[in-house]
Amino acid sequence: MSDFVDECRQEWKRLGVADAVANEMAADLTADLQEAEADGVSAEEVLGSAVFDPRAFASSWATERGVVPDAAGPGAGQVLTAERPMRMRTLALVAALAVVAIAGVALVARVSRSVGLVGSVHRAIPKPFVGPRAGIRFPVFATHGPGSELAHGIGILLLLVVVVVGLAAATIYWSRRARPNH
Amino acid sequence: MLRGVLDLCLLAVMQEGPAYGYEMTKRLRGRGLSMVGEGSIYPLLARLERDGLVETYREGSNGGPPRKYYRASALGRATLADGAVEWRSARDSIDAVLGPFEVEVRS
Incomplete structure (x- = not known):
């Protein structure tokens, strides 16, 4: 599952998400997936079809959170504009x-x-x-x-x-x- | 309509108590709802947080790493109450349409 999280990290970096925010999301995701694995639950059961497209998942999550540069919304203030x-x-x-x-x-x-x-x-x-x-x-x-x-x-x-x-x-x-x- | 209903489901399971992402997935599955088939709950939770419908805080869980807990805000609870009424109304209307059809197929 670390590959999945790594892909997410790359996507957040590409989108210009602040490192602190990306680290937080990656940590939450890693903890959840590790707990699911310990419960014998597959990543697909936790993430659904998103497990097959980590970049789209990461992009969607960051966009909804409002941490992608140029994204509108109250969370846009947290944006680190890498671009x-x-x-x-x-x-x-x-x-x-x-x-x-x-x-x-x-x-x-x-x-x-x-x-x-x-x-x-x-x-x-x-x-x-x-x-x-x-x-x-x-x-x-x-x-x-x-x-x-x-x-x-x-x-x-x-x-x-x-x-x-x-x-x-x-x-x-x-x-x-x-x-x-x- | 379904997208809004999924939001309501998340707000509803938070009424049991604050929960982190995977914990909410477990609660939903415990009620027979595997909503992640079409996508993860994480973007939904992010949107709820951005819209002020949930509040978050970090806390360690069973000696593990600190987790991000979600709980419905006052606005979230009001949204859940209104949304539940709307959903039941919509569900009744849809049942009224689909009900006879179901009987017709069975007969």
Whole structure:
């Protein structure tokens, strides 16, 4: 029967039930099942069909007790919101990525602005093809120094960090959602 | 209707005295009612507690671990009284419908 109680514990943990409440329910259940066993009564006689689906049983019990996060009712005050810290962490991660992305874009944009058109040079076209004054003016851009190149590199690096961390976070998130118990 | 009746049954066996979960199961079985066939009494007890129909306290039992005892609150006793009247009325109505049918089958 410890397997049954263990499954219940896992379900309560997944639901975000406070440890103290989960321990209490597990202790009550264990004591009842042990007493039933001593009386020669099977777990099925005590729990009914719930014995075949410990997770559903655990979920139903916790929900009726009002200890599942987001469950309405007077007992909702006892709820330990395990999902709330997760949401806060997600928000913090998104905010941090946004800051890093903005910094990266700002650096890249700054370097890009410093590469401007400063003039042009005339390149004559050989006479056999055109007239004596014919030619093409090629634009001349200012070159940036080593400092600008460093800033540009840092900006690109920051953007890469955002992409990699974002992809990793998205992969973890979707892999967790894909699991049947989550 | 049945769900409410199961609640009444739990409140009724608590009238014998405070009891913990398994003890209530034994009392119900002693009266020929094996209500756990469709589910455990634990979620029902939790709902009764949440709705203020029962009060709970912890106490050791026969040297074993402390158990959670349930007893009907004043609201629970009032609910039991009202519910018993409603159940008897419903039972009589249903008997009135099913009674002739039963006679017809037997004849």
